[in-house]
Amino acid sequence: MPPPPPTPPLQQTIYVGPFVFSESSTELDVCPHGAIGVATTGTISFIDRDVPAELNNADGARWKAEKGTEWEDARMLVAEEGEFFFPGFVDTHIHASQYPNAGIFGKSTLMDWLDTYTFPLEASFADLATARRVYARVVARTLAHGTTTAAYHATIHVAATNLLADICVERGQRALVGRVCMDTLSPEYYRDESVEAAVRDSRACIAHVRQLDPRGELVTPVITPRFAPSCTTPCLRALGELHQETGAWCQTHISENAGEMAMVRELFPDSADYASVYDEAGLLTPKTILAHAVHLSEAERKLVKRRKAKVSHCPASNTALTSGCARVRELWDAGITVGLGTDVSGGYSASVLEAARQAIMVSRHVAMTEGDGAKLSTEEVLYLATRGGAKVVGLEDKIGAFKVGMQWDAQLVGLGEVAKGEEGKIGEDGPVDVFGWEQWEERVAKWLYNGDDRNTKAVWVKGRLVHYRPEMEHRN
Template identity: 50%
Template sequence: MTVDTKPTFTIYYGTFVNPVSISDLEYVVTGAIGVNDKSGTIEFVERNVSSVDQVLADKASLLVQYTVNVISNTDKQASFFFPGFFDTHIHAPQYPNCGIFGKSTLLDWLETYTFPLESSLSNIDKAKFVYNKVIDRTLRSGTTTASYYATVHVGATKALADVALERGQRAFVGRVCMTQNSPDYYCDASEEAAQAADLEVIDYVTGLDPTRERVAPILTPRFAPSCTPATMKWMGQVMHERDLACQTHLSENVKEIAWVKELFPENDSYTDVYDKAGILGKRTILAHCVHLSDTEVATIKARGSGISHCPTSNSSITSGEAPMRRYLDAGVKCSLGTDLSGGYAPSVLEVARQALLVSRHVAMKSSRGDADKLSVAEVLCLGTIGGAQVCEMADQLGSFEVGKKWDAQLIDLEVENSPVDVFEWQEPRIGEGGEDLNRLENLVAKWLFGGDDRNVSRVWVDGRQVIGSK
């Protein structure tokens, strides 16, 4: 018996929707994307093709060296390939508390719900159980890359990195640093202990994936009130010495901002606290940013840092409405975060939906009116290419382009028990030109406003299918 030892190559044929900038989606009714399965890299993107046979013929000189597989979505009229989502702000240990926040706002919510739950994950078996649950749920919701906050515990943070790598999700994994103004039962023993713990986690995660392409360490000062100036300054030094990403919270809540002013009276603003510590850089993710001054926005732009917009959380715990159009117009990198469990949903699609609605509430109260609204295309771009830009990975991820990785989801609006009803006259039909594209654009809008994880048929990370039937 002859065994075919050729490497494999997959052609994804059919309809795809592609973010081409932070504000524009490309709609392709019939196209083909070729992926080298070994590297997970896109090697060609073809638009307006008539058949798979045409693609095979046109690419014969390339494909002769491979065993070729074809995955097509043309059997479904209301189906399309879409890049995987980025969740740039998510607290993995808080997943069990999704939807639990009562009438609280940020600071009392932390004391009442968050710190007790996070502290209980010192039990590594419990932590692994929770982390498997949250990674499974986010993958099933189309999230292929997530930036995770873990807990203060070294062992449990290592476990989160292990689970992410095992389950196939790209992940930044950070041990939460808390060296002051934290509960006695849940904080670092000292600044020196926090530094040693961070270095141990950084070395462990780097050992799991020295390329940092699949899992990578990320420095994680919880927020300015919970970290001493010396701790943050040390993080700034390590961040630059080891070329690390950083994530923290910024200007989420009015009372929090006032507290920061009391704690750091010598600083001009909340943003200035981080800037003086040296932790604002091109790979710094700043979650929330609901209440920023123009000076703070300018500083964030100048440092190349990015914002993670968390509208479900900001609404749920009454933090406010972030003016995202203002930040985008200023040229700041912006993305979306679920912020579990301040946010009630593990789905970036839900966050995109809420980002659009929050922008309309901002517009209703603004003298700028409609100019402050975000569009369907913009919020979906924030959840894909925007996340890649904030994580400084836009050369690798976030859209379907030659040389990028095949991190993707197959959306099916006609799946059994779909929350979205698509009528026959709304389905794109090959060969109808502009009408085709209009129908596809409308399908994407129906998905944004009505879809959920039931519509995610398959998910791939790095060219490997991690969700869905083969």
């Protein structure tokens, strides 16, 4: 039997301290002394932007009473010095099954890497013990990095894909979970035996996820053709029909590198371009996530915009596999919605924070030849990591920011302050060193460029505590 959905918080909670989120793609909203009240449903009920910098027990009781009788018994979690609340990250493209290969891209190009590393690993998920070991770890690891929502590619195996959905619900992580489809190009030992089998098994996974979480509060199914070259035209069209019939999301790859694009031209000579292959199959819709989009032509950008499909920018992977530099500014200027993806294991890290800083670096490489207008700012990449990603997965009204009526998907970030007299001591607060003179802009920039999971002290999804570091034990 599938596990039940996670229970809501046992009591209302008020989170007190600084909070930061993207007001827009160019502006961070910073509240130095605020409070956010979260109901037992995990929904934000109130935001107070001006609370005492320090609340003792007596002051806290009086302050809560002012919020109404329903908040008098609410639990309070007060951020300590150097901590702030930030929305949870949204990873719009990650291969959960490939996590054991993270960092092992070697000297490979995309197609060599698939044959050498990816297909043998994914094929091993026919063994559910292997699948459980990997999937439990990748969900735990992404949560530890502050990822509250992930769009996961699984494998071709129905039972293992369903297991990934089960684990996401058990751990409380939001997820799009998709069984990978491919009836050609991949090795004979690892592919769908027929178009009918691809549709049948995808349908089975959709049914399982919808039975597991009928209201889609945490997990939702996503139809997942690996990429156009791995699917015959009949397979793509059948999956397009399934997409239209079920209303399930679709995720795939597009225009990742030159070799892949040449293959698409050879395999689909009657299509004008890569995007048209998906469009003609009925797979380019407002509920489609396209990973990479490194080499989209102007005509393809216009088509993607017209169909309201979304793009997952995967900068670490594109660099690691020397696929190219995606031009996020061009995509934005074309009116396309963009989020960030780690693309593990083409990407070497499961951290969306790492993807955000790599997005900045990739944009600077583009700027070296195309001008400073291509550069992305700290504010812009943090927007991509949160509100941009929320739009990509269709959750922009629920997550990605701190607004009344939205849900408490959040992380508590802690930055280590360098105490006088202890400059030579390295503690457990992670690699970000704060000396006390930094304004909020500098603090956030230091976290973006230097931070890692040690700075993520606690993580909540829909108000439920889903991860915390050992030093938080006494506070939870």
